[in-house]
Amino acid sequence: MCGGLAGTLNCRRRAVNRVRSTAVFYNVVVKSYDVIIVGGGIIGLSLAIALRKGGARVLVVEKGEPGREASHAAAGMLVDCGVETPAALQTLATASARMYREFVHELENESGVRVDLRSEGTILFSSTRQGQRPADVAGDALQNPRKLEPALAPTRNDAAIYLKERSVDPRALVKAALKTAKHREVDFSSGDPAASVDLADGRVIGVSAAKTSFSAPIVVNCAGAWSGQLGPARFPTRPVRGQMLAVAAPSRTLLRHVVRAPEIYLVPRSDGRILIGATVEEAGFDKRTDPDTIHRLHQAAVGLIPELAQARILEDWAGLRPGTPDDLPILGATSVAGYYVATGHFRDGILLAPVTAQLMAQVVMGGKIDYDISAFSVARFATRAA
Numbered sequence: 519m520c521g522g523l524a525g526t527l528n529c530r531r532r533a534v535n536r537v538r539s540t541a542v543f544y545n546v547v548v549k550s551y552d553v554i555i556v557g558g559g560i561i562g563l564s565l566a567i568a569l570r571k572g573g574a575r576v577l578v579v580e581k582g583e584p585g586r587e588a589s590h591a592a593a594g595m596l597v598d599c600g601v602e603t604p605a606a607l608q609t610l611a612t613a614s615a616r617m618y619r620e621f622v623h624e625l626e627n628e629s630g631v632r633v634d635l636r637s638e639g640t641i642l643f644s645s646t647r648q649g650q651r652p653a654d655v656a657g658d659a660l661q662n663p664r665k666l667e668p669a670l671a672p673t674r675n676d677a678a679i680y681l682k683e684r685s686v687d688p689r690a691l692v693k694a695a696l697k698t699a700k701h702r703e704v705d706f707s708s709g710d711p712a713a714s715v716d717l718a719d720g721r722v723i724g725v726s727a728a729k730t731s732f733s734a735p736i737v738v739n740c741a742g743a744w745s746g747q748l749g750p751a752r753f754p755t756r757p758v759r760g761q762m763l764a765v766a767a768p769s770r771t772l773l774r775h776v777v778r779a780p781e782i783y784l785v786p787r788s789d790g791r792i793l794i795g796a797t798v799e800e801a802g803f804d805k806r807t808d809p810d811t812i813h814r815l816h817q818a819a820v821g822l823i824p825e826l827a828q829a830r831i832l833e834d835w836a837g838l839r840p841g842t843p844d845d846l847p848i849l850g851a852t853s854v855a856g857y858y859v860a861t862g863h864f865r866d867g868i869l870l871a872p873v874t875a876q877l878m879a880q881v882v883m884g885g886k887i888d889y890d891i892s893a894f895s896v897a898r899f900a901t902r903a904a
């Protein structure tokens with residue numbers, strides 16, 4: 519019997535025991551798991567925690583240090599307002615935004631790390647990613663945005679909307695998720711990239727990295743912008759570079775809300791930093807920043823908040839968003855038995871981490887799935903090509 523969570527795990531353990539003799543023959547397996555997650559970004563870490571809660575023995579294989587790629591680079595806006603979110607993603611975006619307080623509460627409690635979840639809201643100026651006007655957004659029209667944010671430039675008196683969106687510090691979030699995962703006895707293999715997903719009789723038996731191989735009947739590809747590099751199923755992911763900078767605000771009260779304008783966004787942190795972002799560039803796997811671009815971003819920020827002209831630049835950086843051809847994530851099973859994917863979260867992976875973890879744990883464990891994720895299946899790309 520393979521019914522229920524425990525049954526599913528037992529069945530899969532029996533499956534891996536059946537194939538283990540093959541792996542031992544090659545003398546490479548060091549330890550076996552129920553699930554191996556490739557990629558220790560916010561998606562892989564959140565999923566690892568969710569799977570551990572279900573009783574699975576989980577290994578995260580990370581090519582570098584967990585949480586140092588896109589999840590480290592993100593601004594942390596939890597954008598679910600319906601204007602910048604693709605329509606097909608709206609249900610998951612709304613669900614994930616609703617889950618955030620509880621998600622953060624749990625990670626903070628278990629890790630002792632504060633993640634700076636802020637609920638001051640967002641001031642949204644004019645058109646956005648998809649070209650819609652603020653009138654399309656369910657929020658409160660602001661006749662005078664400077665009443666909410668007196669530091670805004672007096673010239674900045676175009677139409678704006680107030681949105682009840684939250685923001686979070688993704689670096690702190692990842693740190694909290696990593697500590698929580700370790701606390702829950704998720705194992706980590708860091709600094710050694712997964713080179714292949716191994717198969718026997720057409721189904722997954724584990725993952726091989728350069729130095730070590732690990733056995734498991736289930737592998738989930740959470741490798742972000744690199745997901746497409748790992749077989750056996752092919753995912754059409756690509757890196758989309760985002761450059762950003764952080765400045766020290768002249769005072770902690772200079773800016774309270776996230777401010778989004780067509781040319782730029784500003785995200786205040788409770789410690790007095792203000793993040794200024796971001797570019798959206800096709801630059802391959804190049805993570806360098808360009809001084810002229812960082813200067814342009816800074817100048818655009820000064821156009822919104824003149825007092826930022828004197829603000830000290832603390833840091834600039836670039837990260838690689840996991841993009842897909844239709845800007846939607848890829849979630850669910852693949853055509854290879856035991857091989858799953860959770861990638862392609864593009865500009866919304868911080869927002870979507872809680873709901874992705876919940877849904878993917880349900881998919882992997884064979885339970886009831888709370889939302890229809892068929893629109894995010896990797897099969898949609900095969901259909902298009904046909």
Ligand SMILES: Cc1cc2nc3c(=O)[nH]c(=O)nc-3n(C[C@H](O)[C@H](O)[C@H](O)COP(=O)(O)OP(=O)(O)OC[C@H]3O[C@@H](n4cnc5c(N)ncnc54)[C@H](O)[C@@H]3O)c2cc1C
Pocket residue numbers: 556557558559560561562579580581582583584585586587588589590591592593594595596597710711712713740741742743744745748759760761762795796836837838839840860861862863864865866867868869870
């Ligand atoms: C500048 C910028 C601003 C952003 N702002 C926001 C925002 O405000 N709100 C929001 O919701 N989202 C935002 N995002 C998007 C968000 O950061 C991503 O969608 C999210 O971090 C994706 O998480 P991930 O875990 O899939 O990828 P990553 O964090 O990139 O993690 C993937 C991991 O897989 C590892 N890996 C890759 N290949 C292998 C391999 N072969 N073996 C082992 N490990 C491997 C990598 O080292 C990496 O650690 C932003 C992104 C950028 C770049």
